[in-house]
Every structure is written in C-alpha cells, then in structure tokens.
Amino acid sequence: MTETYSPLAEQFAACLGRLHPQAPESVLDLARRVCLAVEEGHVCLDLAGGFGATDEPTTSGPLSLRERDRVRGLNDHGFLTSPHPNPLPEGEGAGGIIGAPGEHTPLVLDGARLYLARYWHYETRLAQQLLQRAAFCDDVDLPKLRRDLDRLFTHNTQQPDWQRAAAAAAVLRRFCVISGGPGTGKTTTVIRILAALQSQAGGGLRIGLAAPTGKAAARMQDAIRGAKLSLGFDADTVAAIPENALTLHRLLGSRPDSVYFRHNAERPLPLDVLVVDEASMIDLALMAKLLDALPPGCRLILLGDKDQLASVEAGSVFGDICAGGRYSDGFLALLREAGAPVAAAGEGPASSPLSDSILLLRHSHRFAADSGIGALARLFNDGQAEPALALLARGENGIAWQQGRFAQLKDDLLRRMEEGYAGYFDAVRQGDAAAALAAFNRFRALTAHREGDGGAENLNRLLEERLKQRRNLNYRTVWYPGRAVMISRNDYNLRLFNGDIGIALEDGGQLRVFFEDGEGRVRGLAPGRLPEHQPVYAMTVHKSQGSEFDEVLLALPDQASPVLNRPLAYTAVTRAKQRAEIWGTAEALTRALAALPARASGLRERLWGG
Numbered sequence: 200m201t202e203t204y205s206p207l208a209e210q211f212a213a214c215l216g217r218l219h220p221q222a223p224e225s226v227l228d229l230a231r232r233v234c235l236a237v238e239e240g241h242v243c244l245d246l247a248g249g250f251g252a253t254d255e256p257t258t259s260g261p262l263s264l265r266e267r268d269r270v271r272g273l274n275d276h277g278f279l280t281s282p283h284p285n286p287l288p289e290g291e292g293a294g295g296i297i298g299a300p301g302e303h304t305p306l307v308l309d310g311a312r313l314y315l316a317r318y319w320h321y322e323t324r325l326a327q328q329l330l331q332r333a334a335f336c337d338d339v340d341l342p343k344l345r346r347d348l349d350r351l352f353t354h355n356t357q358q359p360d361w362q363r364a365a366a367a368a369a370v371l372r373r374f375c376v377i378s379g380g381p382g383t384g385k386t387t388t389v390i391r392i393l394a395a396l397q398s399q400a401g402g403g404l405r406i407g408l409a410a411p412t413g414k415a416a417a418r419m420q421d422a423i424r425g426a427k428l429s430l431g432f433d434a435d436t437v438a439a440i441p442e443n444a445l446t447l448h449r450l451l452g453s454r455p456d457s458v459y460f461r462h463n464a465e466r467p468l469p470l471d472v473l474v475v476d477e478a479s480m481i482d483l484a485l486m487a488k489l490l491d492a493l494p495p496g497c498r499l500i501l502l503g504d505k506d507q508l509a510s511v512e513a514g515s516v517f518g519d520i521c522a523g524g525r526y527s528d529g530f531l532a533l534l535r536e537a538g539a540p541v542a543a544a545g546e547g548p549a550s551s552p553l554s555d556s557i558l559l560l561r562h563s564h565r566f567a568a569d570s571g572i573g574a575l576a577r578l579f580n581d582g583q584a585e586p587a588l589a590l591l592a593r594g595e596n597g598i599a600w601q602q603g604r605f606a607q608l609k610d611d612l613l614r615r616m617e618e619g620y621a622g623y624f625d626a627v628r629q630g631d632a633a634a635a636l637a638a639f640n641r642f643r644a645l646t647a648h649r650e651g652d653g654g655a656e657n658l659n660r661l662l663e664e665r666l667k668q669r670r671n672l673n674y675r676t677v678w679y680p681g682r683a684v685m686i687s688r689n690d691y692n693l694r695l696f697n698g699d700i701g702i703a704l705e706d707g708g709q710l711r712v713f714f715e716d717g718e719g720r721v722r723g724l725a726p727g728r729l730p731e732h733q734p735v736y737a738m739t740v741h742k743s744q745g746s747e748f749d750e751v752l753l754a755l756p757d758q759a760s761p762v763l764n765r766p767l768a769y770t771a772v773t774r775a776k777q778r779a780e781i782w783g784t785a786e787a788l789t790r791a792l793a794a795l796p797a798r799a800s801g802l803r804e805r806l807w808g809g
C-alpha cells in the first residue's frame with residue numbers, strides 16, 4: 200500500500216533505508232507516516248491520540264490517502280479508531296532512525312508523539328522562547344500608564360473594557376497575544392498600545408509591523424494609517440508610530456532557495472517592539488524562526504483570531520498559544536492599578552506563565568447588533584447549525600442562502616459570480632489599474648476545495664468560459680482585459696509572492712498584468728513573465744485568509760470532506776464586510792459546523808501542561 204504516500208514521503212523513507220540498511224520496514228513506514236502527517240498540517244504523528252484531520256483542501260472526493268488510512272484503522276475524520284496497539288518496533292530495530300529527545304536521530308519520539316527531528320526542535324525551542332518571554336516588565340511606570348490609558352480609551356464605555364485591559368497587558372508583559380473576531384478593535388487597541396509604549400519609553404522605540412502575507416501587511420498598513428489619524432494623542436508620540444508593515448518573510452530577510460532567514464539568533468532584528476497581525480496564519484516553522492530572530496528584550500504582540508483556520512503549513516500555533524488559563528492574582532491587581540479591571544477570567548489554575556499574556560476581545564464594533572454577518576459568524580463559531588440555518592433561511596440583514604446541490608445551483612451560481620464582478624469589469628473598461636484592483640476586492644466566491652465540481656478550479660474554468668463567450672473570444676484565448684489571477688509560486692526576482700493578485704489591463708496596445716506593490720502603487724508585467732498562477736474569481740477559503748471583501752459567496756461541496764469544518768465556515772463568513780451568501784445544502788453546512796479539526800502537536804501541552 201506504500202505507493203499511496205507522497206513522493207516526498209517515499210523519498211524520505213528511501214533515503215533513511217539507504218543510510219540504515221538494517222532498518223525494518225515498519226520503521227520506514229512510520230517515517231513515511233510522519234512525513235505525511237506534516238504534509239497534512241500536523242506537527243507530529245500522535246501515536247496515542249490520533250492522526251488529526253487533514254486541512255489541505257485538494258479534492259472533494261475521498262482521498263486515496265484516506266482510503267489507505269481506513270485500511271490502517273483510521274476513521275473518516277483521520278483519527279485512529281483504536282489506540283495503536285504497538286506503535287513502535289521492539290528492541291534495537293528503531294536504533295539510528297528513531298531516538299529519544301536529545302538524541303541525534305532523523306525521527307524523535309517524545310512521549311507518544313513521533314516527530315521529524317526538525318519539527319521537534321522547532322516546537323521545543325518555540326515553547327521555551329514563549330515561556331521565557333511571557334514575563335512582566337519591571338520598568339513600567341504604572342501611574343503614567345493609567346493616565347495614558349485614561350486618555351487613549353476615553354471613549355470606551357463597555358465594562359469590563361477588554362481593549363483597555365489588552366493595552367495594559369501589552370505594556371506590562373513582554374509577550375502579549377490579542378485575539379478577537381472581525382471588528383473587535385485589534386487595530387484600534389494596538390495603535391493605542393504603541394502610543395502608550397512610546398510614551399513610557401519617552402520616544403525612540405524601534406517598532407516593527409508585520410503580517411504573514413502581502414495582502415495582510417497591506418491591510419494592516421492601511422488600518423494603522425487610518426487609526427493614527429483619529430488617535431488624538433501627543434503629536435510627537437503619534438508621529439513616532441510607524442506606518443509601514445512588511446511581510447514576515449521580508450522582515451526576516453528571506454533568501455531565495457533557502458529555508459533560513461538573514462535575521463536569526465546570531466543576527467537578531469534591530470527592534471524594541473514587534474507587532475504581527477493575522478498571526479493565526481503563521482505555521483510552526485515560521486513562528487519558531489521569528490522568535491529566534493527577536494532580541495531578548497524585544498516585546499512581541501501577536502494579533503489574530505484564534506477561531507479562524509490554522510496555518511496552511513504544519514501547526515496550529517496561534518490556537519495552541521491561545522488555549523488559555525486563568526489570570527494570576529498579581530496580574531489582576533496590576534490591571535486594576537492600570538485602571539483596566541476585569542473579573543477573574545478563565546477556567547482552572549493559572550497553569551502557565553502564558554496565562555497573563557492572552558487577551559480576548561469579544562465585542563464586534565463593526566457589526567451592529569442586528570447585523571446578519573455578525574450573528575451568523577457567532578453561530579458558526581459556536582457550531583449552532585439549527586439557529587444558523589434558521590437565520591440563513593430568513594435571509595435578512597446582509598445574509599442569504601441558496602439551497603441545493605452543486606448541479607442544481609451551477610447556472611445560478613455562475614450568473615451570481617458574473618454579477619458580483621460586474622462593477623469590477625466596469626472599472627477594467629475605465630483602464631485605471633488601481634481602481635480596478637480595488638473593485639476586484641468588493642466580491643469574492645470562496646470554496647472549500649481547489650478541485651472537484653464545486654471547487655475553485657472548476658468554478659474559475661466555467662466562469663472564464665462564460666466571460667470569453669460574452670466577449671466573442673476564442674475559447675483558447677488565455678489573456679483578456681480583466682483576467683484576474685493569483686500567483687501560486689514565489690518569484691523573488693520579480694517580487695511576486697504566493698497569494699498576490701494581478702489583473703490584466705490594456706496598456707499601450709498590449710495586455711499587462713497589474714499588481715499592488717505594497718507602497719500604494721501598482722506595477723504592470725507582461726503576462727508571459729508571471730510565475731505559476733491561476734484565475735482567481737473563485738478561491739479556496741484557505742487562500743482568502745488575511746483578506747476581506749465587501750461581499751462573499753461560499754460554495755459548499757455536496758460530499759462530506761475532512762476540510763469542510765467549522766473554522767473553514769467561520770473564516771469564510773468573516774471575510775465578508777457587507778454581505779455573506781451560502782450556496783449549498785443544509786446537510787453540508789450542518790456537517791461543516793459539527794466538525795472541529797485537531798492538528799497533532801505537542802505545543803499546547805508544552806505551553807499549558809496537560
């Protein structure tokens with residue numbers, strides 16, 4: 200059955216087999232399984248608890264690997280149907296390939312978790328770094344902090360004021376995480392945090408702003424610029440808050456064809472404070488490298504939404520960090536002194552130094568109490584299928600539901616997509632690339648999968664056929680004015696990165712593909728120069744992370760699938776600012792909301808005990 204593993208897993212096992220000719224096949228098979236687990240988003244192979252559900256959205260049909268897993272005793276959700284009876288070979292068979300923590304072996308067995316050595320190092324180093332950094336700063340001028348927060352949060356009326364508490368925590372703690380859904384005020388809070396920090400330091404702090412993708416960095420930059428305008432604090436302090444946000448890869452100094460960055464423990468970033476937005480998108484390896492590259496005294500503030508989908512690559516780092524404990528009495532007392540009292544929050548003992556570093560913003564200021572999107576997002580996040588379906592069926596206040604299977608909905612769906620992009624094609628006809636790129640962001644069709652009938656690839660293909668027919672273009676024509684594509688492979692020379700969106704426009708008698716350059720300008724490239732790319736009228740929810748659109752349409756697949764789960768539905772609907780539409784059956788949505796994926800990882804336990 201080994202032929203169903205990926206080429207990478209096979210090559211890894213073959214390489215180990217050459218280096219360790221005595222290794223039994225069962226050990227090589229475990230090596231393949233660990234490799235596969237990482238490819239599917241897990242950090243390790245959990246031999247005791249389960250294998251975790253795959254998050255990688257490739258197909259709506261049964262995966263061949265899933266079939267294989269079923270044979271091995273894994274159920275449809277990817278979990279072992281019974282504890283593995285004898286996961287490891289006895290005796291010396293694993294010697295040289297599987298070792299205990301600290302041994303130099305390609306695979307590391309830590310408790311019941313089997314890791315690729317590199318991932319074990321990432322995980323243990325990251326846990327150590329986070330726990331070390333989660334400490335109180337002993338140089339905070341508390342009366343000054345209270346005065347500054349009084350000024351900065353003067354308009355806040357909610358009690359308790361979690362934004363103010365989060366700001367106090369970020370000043371009091373070297374490491375702070377602020378998690379909240381859309382519009383809960385993460386940007387509003389972080390700009391105030393930066394003002395309070397500059398004020399504490401008397402100015403001169405070196406502050407970095409970053410996000411995992413170009414899109415997210417651009418959004419962060421716009422949001423920070425906007426928030427600065429209305430801050431109403433000492434002009435010098437406000438001026439000292441930077442506006443430029445970089446991608447994490449740019450911040451760390453990515454090098455072509457290398458997994459290592461220019462900045463690392465030996466060459467740390469020259470920063471006193473780093474704020475990272477959309478932190479739920481950061482995978483284990485990147486987070487470990489980021490923490491390595493921070494100088495010991497540098498503050499780290501992570502912003503994100505713990506309920507969103509985990510990173511595309513291995514790990515569920517942000518969710519693991521936010522797993523939460525109970526605030527310590529010392530922390531609650533400091534919050535009171537800073538004028539940001541909260542009742543004791545959380546369950547159980549203050550189990551980790553991290554407990555006092557995690558702040559959750561709960562109230563959405565973007566969606567009014569009667570907003571359909573806000574209510575739908577809450578119900579999705581709580582997994583409440585029946586009330587969510589009832590709300591959708593009413594179809595009021597910016598939400599809509601088109602019920603049916605893909606075959607029944609297909610024509611209407613394509614018509615709706617065409618209508619959704621009508622304003623965009625109008626802007627294309629005007630020929631202004633910046634305006635057309637902005638118009639393209641007003642609507643997006645989202646899917647669970649890339650492949651399959653209702654997958655992004657098929658929807659893009661079908662829509663492009665329609666668009667070409669309307670324009671009397673030969674079906675073989677690839678490029679036409681308005682063709683919108685997403686880059687799927689980094690090209691460092693062209694400065695184009697996975698996820699960048701480009702649109703084709705006439706320029707001097709030729710078609711060029713225009714991209715935002717992150718500095719508020721656009722630049723055009725000949726279509727032939729683009730690295731790997733696909734049309735992007737429809738995109739997977741995974742790819743939409745870090746982006747927002749005025750209107751979002753989520754097309755649900757008919758079949759059960761491991762990627763159709765609650766965080767996916769929640770992430771999709773929270774991409775919408777004004778209108779969210781669900782296209783699919785009640786069964787598909789109910790199934791999605793009932794499925795909570797878990798990624799195999801030891802990080803939560805290392806941070807929180809367990």
Ligand SMILES: Nc1ncnc2c1ncn2[C@@H]1O[C@H](COP(=O)(O)OP(=O)(O)OP(=O)(O)O)[C@@H](O)[C@H]1O
Pocket residue numbers: 354355356362379380381382383384385386387388422564565
């Ligand atoms: N305490 C508050 N009182 C009133 N309005 C607020 C408050 N906090 C934030 N807002 C407003 O709510 C909107 C969303 O805030 P903000 O952009 O800070 O949220 P966010 O969590 O960063 O959103 P997202 O990450 O989804 O873009 C803004 O218009 C902001 O001015």
